[in-house]
Amino acid sequence: MTATQPERIFHIATASDWRRTLETGTYTTSTMGRTLAEEGFIHASRRDQVQGVFDRYYRGAGEHLVLLTIDPARLTDAEVRVEAVGDDTYPHVYGPINRTAVVDVVPLDRRGATETVISLWVKGMAARMGIALAVMAVVALVVLVAQRLA
Template sequence: MTASVPERIFHIATEADWRRTLATGTYTTSTVGRSLEEEGFIHASRRDQVQGVFDRYYRGLGERLVLLTIDPARLTDADVLVEAVGDDTYPHVHGPINRSAVVEVVPLDRRGGTETLMSLWIKGMAVRMGIALAVMLAVLVVALALT
């Protein structure tokens, strides 16, 4: 079964791996714990495959994850081949992904859904409010102990 390369392909990355790409300009992680050199290609997917990939390989990983949207036409040192995997096909990037080929990066939540700016803001506010409440409680305990 041969399929054409989609206009956009997707790859789930750890935030740490993506940060390294920002420093080096090149992404070379194939999948969790495996490099391009070890695997021979970088695993990718169509958009409709992202949730299944997340559920099988990334759920419960315990690291912050991002979803990379890659424009195959912008790859400078790699080719994308759509290859059979079981009863389906997946795009595989044969070579490193240059930073300029990544057209969007969005955080993923614990369920594999994309995070919005609003949800990130709300989570940040909740953390700050929790810290503020803990500090106020500590001050109250100290004040009561001194009286």
């Protein structure tokens, strides 16, 4: 690691790829649909680059995404190189990412923003309230129809 490398690096992953990592202990997806073996490294970014990466490559993913926060100092079988890509630089992980190097995993919403526990709870509560209201409306309708037929 060089002095110019960030303390933490970030990688957008599909939730299914992350679940596989929980089983195997290593993460080996370079980017959506490409493996470490195919690409030669795993694409990563600084925090300020995450939204741009999401917008360019993941916006239409069609599956649940998570943001991995990686501590390069915890990588056991890989090295991070910050390399020029166009007019900017990006961290690339040369080797598999061991699960213990991933210090945080948060869901991303459809716009690429991180989901908090509270926002997930509110969304879940809103969905449950919507279902409850729909059920109450159906029950009220059935009661009204039954009263008119009686």
